[in-house]
Amino acid sequence: MSSDPTNDRIRVVQGDITSLAVGAIVNAANETLLGGGGVDGAIHKAAGPKLMEECRTLEGCPTGQARITGGYDLPAPHVIHAVGPRYQGGSSGEAALLRSCYLESLTLANQHGIETLAFPCISTGIFGYPKDEACAIAIDAVRIFLRAHELPREVTFCCFDEDEAKRYRAELDSGGIELA
Template sequence: MPDEQNDHPSSIIKIISADITTLDTDAIVNAANQALLPGGGVCGAIHAAAGPELARACAPLAPCLTGQACITAGFGLNARFVIHTVGPVWQGGNRNEATLLAACYRNAILIAVRNNLKSMAFPAISTGIFGYPENLAADIAVSTICEVTGEIAAMPQIYLCCFSSSSRNCLEDALRRYQKGTD
């Protein structure tokens, strides 16, 4: 990664519309459940694309508590690794959800850095069946990634992978607000 990217933290973020299971990055992030079992949504799609070896690799790592993260091989995916993180279930915003969601992004990035990964892709953690409002989740994703960027010299390229246009719009708005606030 060129050093000039760290001059402005948001420059390491790329917002893309894609199926995260098809990306050729060092790692993709799985919005996992605490048991690290194949589930619905992005978690189910990642497990299906990776193959049954992923579930076998996850078993000894469970449980993964909300906000924590762990790493496995990518198996049948284009990505070499899967970083699993458990987002909070939205309960109205008064149950530490924002702090826990920020911990998901921070801990996943720290695992990527410890493993010398150069690129990683995040889904919109907790916005599916966990019910986190997309706009609030987008603000947390962008601000946390940018905050971590200011703390770590060798950040991986980060892709925020959108499955829907509403998710993409929320992330683009959050990134614009962040950039405007730091200029």
Template sequence: MKIEIQKSDIIEIATDAIVNAANTSLLGGGGVDGAIHRKGGKQILEECVAIRNRQGGCDVGQAVITTAGNLPSKFVIHTVGPVWNGDKEEKKKLLADCYRNSLELALQNNIKTIAFPNISTGIYHFPKDKAAEIAIKTVKEFPRKEEFEKIIFVCFDDENYDLYKALLA
């Protein structure tokens, strides 16, 4: 299994799956979520609505999967990261759950290549350094990581890219 880091826009990544930093409604929003819904098209939204109708959205730390619509990947795994406030230890656990649950869901769907954004580091204000440490540690400690061919951390900005690069060095 290979871990890569790229400075790019996740909506341009051609992997089996990309991960969306979604909100609990699954109906699109700002940042990564909005970009994925805009480029992916109505098929993603329709599938998210069906998931909402079935289970009432997606809880923080959990993950659901849809097809990728017009995106170059095959699937989108939507996970809801925590907002950085209140119980910091609980928020760290929930962020790790985002990565673990996304990887589990990927394996259940025979996904071999997956790309993650920097979950919760935008409008949810999770400190970028802590989020990067959690992301890399969770992926490296994932018990079935060898079943993946490649896991990519896609950084949209220089600050995240430099943090991940240093941690993976």
């Protein structure tokens, strides 16, 4: 078991991210920010049409970056839309882009005074990122950010299925590898 003190600020749950009552949930978005499948579609559906209206005003978001909107009909008052990379074999800068979308999301949460933040497993669905590698990048990025910042006070990884939750718990317990 890892003795990393940031582990006290990170938790892993299995469930539906749209049901979490946290300061912000992170949407695994595409560059248009106008909805899609998986987590993105579920968040847009649960938030209602006003989320789409606000997203249209943002005029998209580049891969590796993030934007913040209201949460509308969600229990979370904010949605942070993070655009992860499409996996292309690993030699096209995907790891840096994935890491960046986690750090950009955390930075927005910090800047907006958001105390609790929940992430889905970004880029591991239709974008095809290998799940073990994406998990290691996500936890490493969050740990490094939390060491240097008081907010968010708690970060949750909300995994859709139990296998993903087990992967994140194991990575958290292992202490991981420092990618920075």
